[in-house]
Amino acid sequence: MIGSFDFDVIRRSLPYLFLEGMRFTLTLTALAAFGGLVFGTLIALMRLSSYKVLGRIAGFYVDFIRSLPLVLVIFWFYFLVPYIGQWLTGASRPITVGAFASSLITFIAFEAAYFSEIMRAGIQSISKGQPAAASALGLTYAQSMRYVVLPQAFRNMLPVLLTQTIVLFQDTSLVYVLSIPDFLGAASKVAQRDGRLVEMYLFAALVYFVISCVASYGVRRLQARIAIVR
Numbered sequence: 086m087i088g089s090f091d092f093d094v095i096r097r098s099l100p101y102l103f104l105e106g107m108r109f110t111l112t113l114t115a116l117a118a119f120g121g122l123v124f125g126t127l128i129a130l131m132r133l134s135s136y137k138v139l140g141r142i143a144g145f146y147v148d149f150i151r152s153l154p155l156v157l158v159i160f161w162f163y164f165l166v167p168y169i170g171q172w173l174t175g176a177s178r179p180i181t182v183g184a185f186a187s188s189l190i191t192f193i194a195f196e197a198a199y200f201s202e203i204m205r206a207g208i209q210s211i212s213k214g215q216p217a218a219a220s221a222l223g224l225t226y227a228q229s230m231r232y233v234v235l236p237q238a239f240r241n242m243l244p245v246l247l248t249q250t251i252v253l254f255q256d257t258s259l260v261y262v263l264s265i266p267d268f269l270g271a272a273s274k275v276a277q278r279d280g281r282l283v284e285m286y287l288f289a290a291l292v293y294f295v296i297s298c299v300a301s302y303g304v305r306r307l308q309a310r311i312a313i314v315r
Contacts, residue, residue: 091281095288098275106271107292113185113267114254117192121253122246124193125200130230132205143201150198156259162191163263188260196253203245207238244308251300255293268292 131143150158166187170180182190211234219229239246258269266274269289276285 090284091279092284094275094279094281094284098272098285101275102268102271106266106268109185109266110254110257110268113189113192113257113260114250116189117196117257118250118253120189120193121196121200122204124197126204126235128197128201129204129208132201133208147198147201150195155195155256156262158195159188159191159259159262162194163187166190184260184263184265188257188263188265192253192257196249199249200246203242203249204238207242208234210241211237240311243311244304247304247307248301251297251304254300255297258293 128143128146131139132147134140163184166182167179170176170182171178174180215233215237216229219233220226224232257267260267261270261273264270272285272289276282279285
């Protein structure tokens with residue numbers, strides 16, 4: 086079976102796979118991780134707020150998003166965002182958003198639910214005496230969070246946040262259902278064009294495996310280094 090493999094189809098496709106497909110995948114992963122972290126931090130602060138209404142709204146959002154399959158959320162946003170934009174702007178017809186913007190909004194909204202739980206655990210891991218000490222020094226709640234609590238929470242949760250980012254990197258392959266040329270989508274196009282499904286899908290799996298393993302090893306090294314510093 087190995088003898089019938091056409092490895093040359095992989096070699097010929099490398100520029101397209103990595104310069105277009107992988108670049109798109111890494112760009113979407115980086116932007117979605119950053120947006121999800123910012124949005125997730127706000128949700129975490131809402132859940133920990135003394136205002137119960139904010140906590141309930143944030144809790145409902147997290148539970149709702151986490152109960153849905155990601156691929157379903159991708160379809161929802163892809164078809165609904167143009168109509169939501171039309172409603173918000175009062176335009177006469179649905180707004181053209183584009184597959185990239187739609188997928189980016191989807192991943193930010195979806196990942197924020199997961200990042201928020203990580204951040205909430207990180208904030209709660211900080212001793213209650215520290216916010217109290219910051220308050221005694223005259224810092225407001227916002228200043229206490231910004232200068233005392235959040236920096237330590239980010240540091241404590243960094244390995245978990247990076248692990249969730251690796252999962253996000255793998256999940257971005259689902260934009261393939263929107264015919265977006267991410268790495269898997271690019272491999273699929275080449276596979277169907279040249280009739281080499283086995284070679285291309287095996288190569289795509291190998292690339293995801295290598296990148297995820299190397300990233301996971303880096304996270305373990307970082308986790309060990311942080312543990313030593315403590």
